[in-house]
Amino acid sequence: MTGYILRRLVQMLPVLLLASFAIFAMIYAVPGGPIAVIVGENASQEEIAAAIQRYGLDRPMVVQYFDWLGRALTGDFGLSLHSHQPVLQLIGERLPATLQLALAAIIVALALGVPVAIASAVKPNSWLDRVLSAWSALALGVPTFWLGILLILLFAVELRWLPSASRHVPFWESPADALRSLALPALTLGTYVSGILARFLRASLIGEQRADYVRTARAKGVPEKRIVGLHIMRNALLPFVTIVGLMMANFIGGAVVTEAVFTYPGIGRLLIQAISTRDYPLIQGCILIILIAYMLINLGVDLLYAWIDPRIEYR
């Protein structure tokens, strides 16, 4: 097992290298380096020259990349060109916010999606099933930014119950404030995910229902509730966990649209700002962290998989 884990970790490296180089090259190729943003449009020629010197931006791209790579391998991701703060520190400040949102969204998604899936799967193709399936389709199809706007209109503009824009309040600092800030973004993101979860879980549950062991259990006279509650759920859990894991992995960078709607200070927005100001070290750092998080979560899901189902073995 440890061998497997190590191998997976090692396999991550080429992907990380390739991706980081590709993005670096891409952003570097764009006209408009970070200098202009750093010195401002009223800067004199001397200031520009001094700044270029200071940040080593006159060196060829490949040199700059390897310079960054060398330091990154020792854990030094450099300083943000724009704010002069350590890149890891900047990311570290945004990561809790993103994780908090991801967690809240998953909770909402589970709360909405699981009951819908179970209710659907109990009586497939019934009237209830069709209504709930339509709901899932809706949840999936409605763009998060439009849903977010509607929620803001209702809860912030009309009712004034919740703020129209969120800030990051760590949950342990002030649960009430944190919930108020998280409510709308989590609801928006969670609704979308609940659609995916519901659909997936429903298919999974229905599939399980047709399985041999269920027929056997029914023939043996095991009560329906126990069949569903214990046996089916446990077997459906496996792929379900995968999906939840994948969703979380995607949130790290992919919740950027929801973050934009509610101006939620997550990593996605940090990356977008970094791209806009051509802040190379920050761009590299964010991309890397997002990729690493994605792959680690994937690995974690696979390991969870193995833990849940003893039949699965990794060598």
Add this chain to the structure above:
Amino acid sequence: MGFSEARRLLRRLLARRGAALSLAFLAVVALAALFAGLMPLDPLRQNIAESLKPPSPEAWFGTDELGRDILARVVYGARTSLVTAFGAVVIAALIGVPVGLVAGFYGDWRDSILMRCIDVLLALPNILFAMALIAVLGRSQGAALVAVGVAGIPGFARIARAQVMALRQLDFVMAVRGFGGGPAYIMFRTILPNALSPLVVQAIVLASIAILLEAALAFLGVGVPPPTPSWGEMLRTGKSYLYEAPSYAVLPGLVLTLTILSFDTIGRALTAIIDRDETDAIHETAGGGRR
């Protein structure tokens, strides 16, 4: 898939209520986009005095911050969305399908490398990659096309690859091999025509994703630049005027949502039909062995 087959598929599609409604809606949108020039709608005419007005008999969807007719901009915005969707599907298919075919056909180191590259594309969330691409290419209709198209490559690649792997062992492929058909001929003239169904479904699914992605990029401020109307851009600006003119953001968003849902519904209906066909086929071969 021949013409008569396509017609039969269409009829079966229309038999489902959801799909029929969706097709009808999409037809309306497409026709409106196509013949926008013939209608008395001007998406660019400014009238500052009449800015941010709610829906009225003169402007069914109201006016935006420069007094332009929002309905007109929604209609022209459909062009932007549909062009992006179409272009993206074409790009994704043109690149993704050959990649998948080659990877699945050879199954060796070529498969590994190609699939690794595809994995890299998948590891980064669509939207971030698209934004980076647009940062390089600048904001334009073309850039939006390319950015969204690239995001669609993995989907096509994977399906094409799976199809190739499933079909290449079958008799008729072996037969072509026996007759001396080269790899390119086998991939593109033998396997591909038989693998079209899932690819067509994927095209529809990608169209829906493309419209959503294009609107999301516009919402984030890197879509097709103003004054070209774009649904996502309208949502973006409309959101900043939420207090002054709520309908500004709501109505274009509604059209966007319905368009996406329509593509989704059709995609799912097609999947159901094709699955039904396959299960029928399996039951047939299992039961009767008819050829």
Add this chain to the structure above:
Amino acid sequence: MTKLSRRQFCMTGLALAGAMPLAGTLPASAQQLKGGTLRVAVLSELANYDPQQLSTVNFHVIKNLYDSLIEYTPEGKPEPSLATAWTISPDKTSVSLTLRDGVTFHSGTPFKSDSVLATLQKGADPKRGKNVFSTMSIVKDWSAPDDRTVVINFKAPVPERQILDLLQFLLPIDPKGIDTVETVPAGTGPYTLVSRAVGQGLRLKANPKYWRPNQPVTQDLVFTVFTEDAAASAALESGAVDIVYGGSSRSAVRLKNAGYQVFAGPGPLVQVFRINSTRGPFRNKSFRQAFNHLMDRASILRVGYAGMGQEVALPWAPASPAFDAAYTKTYGYDLEKAKKLIAASGLSADEIKGWKLLVNGSDEASVSISQIVQGSLQKAGIPVELDMRQGAEYVTALLGGDFAATFGAVGNVQKFPSRVATNSIYRTSGNPVLKDPHPHPDYVAAIAKVDAATGSAADVKAAYDNLNKVMVEEAFGVPTNSYDVGLIVASEKIGGITLDIDNLLVARTIGFK
């Protein structure tokens, strides 16, 4: 309130400074304000703690961590701050300052003339001087006869207002901390830095040894950075912050209608349609002049800035001595006049539309007003496209002068008129857009004339009039409107707002009612 005795007043004689009471800037009602924790929402993360980096992103901390040598009232009258008195020599080639006693830097270093010398040195260094460097161009050298006196000599006679501008722009830095001032504040200001979370905000606390009595009113000053205007407004409305500083005009209008207090300072920016007169059809003077009449200023003000600001045809704020309202009328939006000027230019139809309007895609207001201008141009027979660029790309194009025309705000419009030349498009030499040699020698001469107008009030006015005339004639910059920066929107519980001439946030007098 300390009042100088009649005898002391006479003895200051030639001193051109009034002897203002120390606490004169505090309104009487401020005495009843309570302290506490002041929470301010700001819309930009600060760049650094260098008080010579006077970009808008630093505006919320500069006057709270540092003091300047003199201050201006909102009407532009000079007041003592760290310099208690100043004497300008009769030939206007030098100024002698008397520094205040009993002031210490946050580090404990006593405030003496050496800190002023170090600050001047930094300001005169092109690599370290930042925004102060161009203002220092009139300075020849300086000296400190003793600990409490500094003498600054100029290269040539300098108008009084310009000297005062320089003094107001100098914020003394602790000589021991001057090398690290970007990352560690080193000032004498009413607050000291407690902590900072980059991208999130910072905390300041009251300086117990601050030299102004009874100030600062609040003990704690907490800044929270919001990336978006809507978020800051939301925070104000939910009571999470007490003040929003630097919010948009649109939000301010909305919040004002909802009962909040809005304060606009005397230091607005002016939006200018910048024309690169070295490119394409813009080399033609008549064509450029048409643009004076192609700006629908009323619409631009309404759509871009919610009507907050003024339509202007010259790059001056109302507080500027060169402000002239007559021009706004004469050079107003007039399609007929514009068409005549275009026709008079003799350019072909192809030449007329052979350019693109560069737009800062990241700035909502720029996007809207550029579309308005595009519409106006269309009506005048000039169909052009917008070249939309984001973030770094836009600023790079601006910095390199790589555009035909674009909107860009100019600052320093409420001070001495030649200060407008610190903005890139208005520079008289080393102009990144117009390059060297300057294609508008009349303009360069006009600026020089203003700089040399040290004579009578009539002479000075003549110089300003000349500059105004040349500006609209050369038309390489077409101002459209002034708009507020550093807008302060406060809840009803807040009182004691002090307006700063540059619209910086001055928190030391703010308290709770």
